[in-house]
Amino acid sequence: MSAAVEQLRSEFDTVRAQLPGSVIAPERRSRAIAALCAQGLPSAREENWRYTNLRILERARFAPVDAHAEAALAQLPETPAGFARWVFVDGLLRSGTAAEDPGFSVRSRRSLPAALAPAWPLGSDLPEARLALLNEAFALDALAIDVHGPAAPAGIELVFVTASTAQAGTSYPRVHLRLAAGVELTVIERHLGAPQTGSLVNGAMHVELGEHARLQHYRLQQSAAQTTWFDTLAAELSAHAHYRLLSIGTGAQSARSTVHVRLAGAAAHLELSAAALADRQQSQDMYVLSEHLAPDTRTTETFRGIASGRGRVAFNGKIVVHPQARGSDSRQSLRGLLDGPEAEIDVRPQLEIYTDEVRCSHGATAGKLDENMLFYLLARGIGAPLAQQLLKWAFLEDVVAQIARTELRGEVERALSAQMNAAAMQELC
Amino acid sequence: MKEATQLEDMLARGYQHGFITEIDADTVPPGLDEDVVRLISRKKREPAFLTAWRLKALRHWLTMREPHWPHAHYPPIDYQAISYYSAPKRNAEGPKSLAEVDPKLLATYEKLGVPLHERARLAGVAVDAVFDSVSVATTFKQRLQEAGVIFCPFSEAVTTHPELIERYLGSVVPYSDNFFAALNSAVFSDGSFVYVPQGVRCPMELSTYFRINAAKTGQFERTLIIAAEGATVSYLEGCSAPQRDENQLHAAVVELIALDEAYIKYSTVQNWYPGDEHGRGGIYNFVTKRGECRGRNAHISWTQVETGSAITWKYPSCVLRGDGSVGEFYSVATVNNRQQADTGTKMIHIGRDTRSTIISKGISAGHGQNTYRGLVKMLPSAHGARNFTQCDSLLMGGQCGAHTFPYVEVKNPTATVEHEASTSKISEDELFYCLARGISSEDAVNLIVSGFCKSVFKELPMEFAVEAQKLLAVSLEGAVG
Numbered sequence: 001m002s003a004a005v006e007q008l009r010s011e012f013d014t015v016r017a018q019l020p021g022s023v024i025a026p027e028r029r030s031r032a033i034a035a036l037c038a039q040g041l042p043s044a045r046e047e048n049w050r051y052t053n054l055r056i057l058e059r060a061r062f063a064p065v066d067a068h069a070e071a072a073l074a075q076l077p078e079t080p081a082g083f084a085r086w087v088f089v090d091g092l093l094r095s096g097t098a099a100e101d102p103g104f105s106v107r108s109r110r111s112l113p114a115a116l117a118p119a120w121p122l123g124s125d126l127p128e129a130r131l132a133l134l135n136e137a138f139a140l141d142a143l144a145i146d147v148h149g150p151a152a153p154a155g156i157e158l159v160f161v162t163a164s165t166a167q168a169g170t171s172y173p174r175v176h177l178r179l180a181a182g183v184e185l186t187v188i189e190r191h192l193g194a195p196q197t198g199s200l201v202n203g204a205m206h207v208e209l210g211e212h213a214r215l216q217h218y219r220l221q222q223s224a225a226q227t228t229w230f231d232t233l234a235a236e237l238s239a240h241a242h243y244r245l246l247s248i249g250t251g252a253q254s255a256r257s258t259v260h261v262r263l264a265g266a267a268a269h270l271e272l273s274a275a276a277l278a279d280r281q282q283s284q285d286m287y288v289l290s291e292h293l294a295p296d297t298r299t300t301e302t303f304r305g306i307a308s309g310r311g312r313v314a315f316n317g318k319i320v321v322h323p324q325a326r327g328s329d330s331r332q333s334l335r336g337l338l339d340g341p342e343a344e345i346d347v348r349p350q351l352e353i354y355t356d357e358v359r360c361s362h363g364a365t366a367g368k369l370d371e372n373m374l375f376y377l378l379a380r381g382i383g384a385p386l387a388q389q390l391l392k393w394a395f396l397e398d399v400v401a402q403i404a405r406t407e408l409r410g411e412v413e414r415a416l417s418a419q420m421n422a423a424a425m426q427e428l429c
Numbered sequence: 430m431k432e433a434t435q436l437e438d439m440l441a442r443g444y445q446h447g448f449i450t451e452i453d454a455d456t457v458p459p460g461l462d463e464d465v466v467r468l469i470s471r472k473k474r475e476p477a478f479l480t481a482w483r484l485k486a487l488r489h490w491l492t493m494r495e496p497h498w499p500h501a502h503y504p505p506i507d508y509q510a511i512s513y514y515s516a517p518k519r520n521a522e523g524p525k526s527l528a529e530v531d532p533k534l535l536a537t538y539e540k541l542g543v544p545l546h547e548r549a550r551l552a553g554v555a556v557d558a559v560f561d562s563v564s565v566a567t568t569f570k571q572r573l574q575e576a577g578v579i580f581c582p583f584s585e586a587v588t589t590h591p592e593l594i595e596r597y598l599g600s601v602v603p604y605s606d607n608f609f610a611a612l613n614s615a616v617f618s619d620g621s622f623v624y625v626p627q628g629v630r631c632p633m634e635l636s637t638y639f640r641i642n643a644a645k646t647g648q649f650e651r652t653l654i655i656a657a658e659g660a661t662v663s664y665l666e667g668c669s670a671p672q673r674d675e676n677q678l679h680a681a682v683v684e685l686i687a688l689d690e691a692y693i694k695y696s697t698v699q700n701w702y703p704g705d706e707h708g709r710g711g712i713y714n715f716v717t718k719r720g721e722c723r724g725r726n727a728h729i730s731w732t733q734v735e736t737g738s739a740i741t742w743k744y745p746s747c748v749l750r751g752d753g754s755v756g757e758f759y760s761v762a763t764v765n766n767r768q769q770a771d772t773g774t775k776m777i778h779i780g781r782d783t784r785s786t787i788i789s790k791g792i793s794a795g796h797g798q799n800t801y802r803g804l805v806k807m808l809p810s811a812h813g814a815r816n817f818t819q820c821d822s823l824l825m826g827g828q829c830g831a832h833t834f835p836y837v838e839v840k841n842p843t844a845t846v847e848h849e850a851s852t853s854k855i856s857e858d859e860l861f862y863c864l865a866r867g868i869s870s871e872d873a874v875n876l877i878v879s880g881f882c883k884s885v886f887k888e889l890p891m892e893f894a895v896e897a898q899k900l901l902a903v904s905l906e907g908a909v910g
Contacts, residue, residue: 326827341842343842345837345838351833352500354829355827356825356829358854361850362851363850367839
């Protein structure tokens, strides 16, 4: 057993009595820790983790953050019109009230008596879900969102703020979102952090979509510069459900997002668009596994990543078409742009297909800005820095243009632009 | 219905190259330890450096674990139950001419259609035929000698050119490279050695037929090809094995070294026994093939047509070290019945302005599982390097699998990598078009598959291209009903 696993077990033994049983039952926590100890923590020697910076796990304090620093909640971005907001600080719900309408319920499980807490699907049967197991063992709170009628607000905003350092422990945000048949919802999920704090975050989210349900999920990872951010998102789609996941990763020192989507009902559709920027020594890694388990299911994946400075951007998209998923259609377009002598792009578009009634295609590229395009702009009197910015902008546009909400799009554009400018300034210096 | 029955009959026709030649073989008892390695080395009268190298490889192999990451399933292999050396018995002094070679052996080549005897001369091909583990006859030596080309069995090269062997052996695939390469380094029995000196264009295509024969003997060839500055060589490798119920292990290592401006083209048609329709028998083909472009503008091209073997585990790779060097990989891999193939390539770009092209065509039928696994790596020094990869898969039937696992790793901002892939079944429209014009469904499928593989076949030398096309048709018989 490695030192990290021993550390993990001993920390669990120390804090287990204080972990709330209503969030996750004690026996499930023990099972999760046992499974994790048996499997070991992820290591860079493993295929699906080779591009992730996992060094922090060797010296992490796994116990959940107990002394909560006061976060600057006043500086949060404005809540979009018609949205209800819930704010978590270091994995604990801090603002946002419980809702108990007939068609809509949002509850912090920490506040529930243990006996009332319904069972959640286990994370341990998912591939690459070891960090979700870690979350399951230590999570201090979890938000359960159940939408089954028209009473729901236009949208839900979830804000996760990290305020404590990694020495104080790990934050474990945890959300379970369930949409009943035919329900439509927009969710904006933000990950922010107090500046200059080196924190460790390990989130877990479970999404269940009923038949014909439609979820538009925006995920903005803007954690503080020294944060190490891990996340596991698991989703299960029923027949004709449509899941649009749009992820923008700009923050954190090292970020790894593991997404596992099961297209379990006929004609279920996953539409994933992701953009990631890495500069300085940042690393942005995303692993997406999409499993086609029913006929006529569809996956569309678009990824655009820019690595500047000594940054590293990795995207590993795996699509599995099972024998019963006849008539499936999957498309992947993965593109990486290198913008620094020590930058690195790693892309892996993978297909695993077990039936012949399919159409699957993928395209992946990695390279620099097109010189012809650059020349075109320079020849029209546009200076080199601006021309490069414009082209990078156009490169990300395939993803950014998917943001339907104008104010959110504006905000994302400003954030991307600020980061690209900072990277360009760094290059110039 | 009638057509379906015909197709089933064709499918049941079985492996046509399945026959066993009964020859008194000189076989070492099963098992592997230092004594066996020393025995192999002694039998081949090898110099001390080679014995020491084999022993180092064995000791390293004992510390390694068999890799299980390939997308293939098979029962565990008992490496101590395999016999690691088997040579056809020779007369005390060995055959002095083809007339002295065991006639049964020659008859076997006849059945396989190896152009060894008269046909070799007519076809203009020099054949260094490997029967199990020891080369028995080599033709066209004279013409090659005149050109200064060394083309001989590996064991002969060890005696005649030990300095070349010592210098180059293991320099591309070190004994510690991987589990199967370590095993091969410890027990390799024979193979081919080619050295093309500076500025020489090899006057003919070089060809070797490998053949696995005696039961329970692993085949561990070692091939080493060196093209010196400005040299050019084209090497053909073709395989066929007799039908047999037990699985046979084959772990070969091929090393190619291309110096400044040299060109090596290595073509393979692999048609080993794939096992029957229930997955019984068949060859386990675990091969390490790697070429290194050491000099400026060196060029290595791999072309392979893989239709045989129960399991194929093979990634012919190029290390593009020299500035401006070029690597190419063209592959057609077919699986039918219960065959499993995990094959692809690695292109490691180190030098400036290096270029690589990967064209891979996978065809899956029956219950076959076909995997393309490829790595394109641009190291920080690979300024201006480029890669283009295309891998397409064709599926025939609802129970087969086609998988694509590419790895793109770029660490230089001036390098460009493009990868595209598609997977689909045989187009019903194309089939209908052919059938409506009176073409039988079998011919229609062959036609469509040939079209699908055209970009690879055109890279093969002519005689190989014809054979490959036939092989493909045979291995896919009855795949679409």
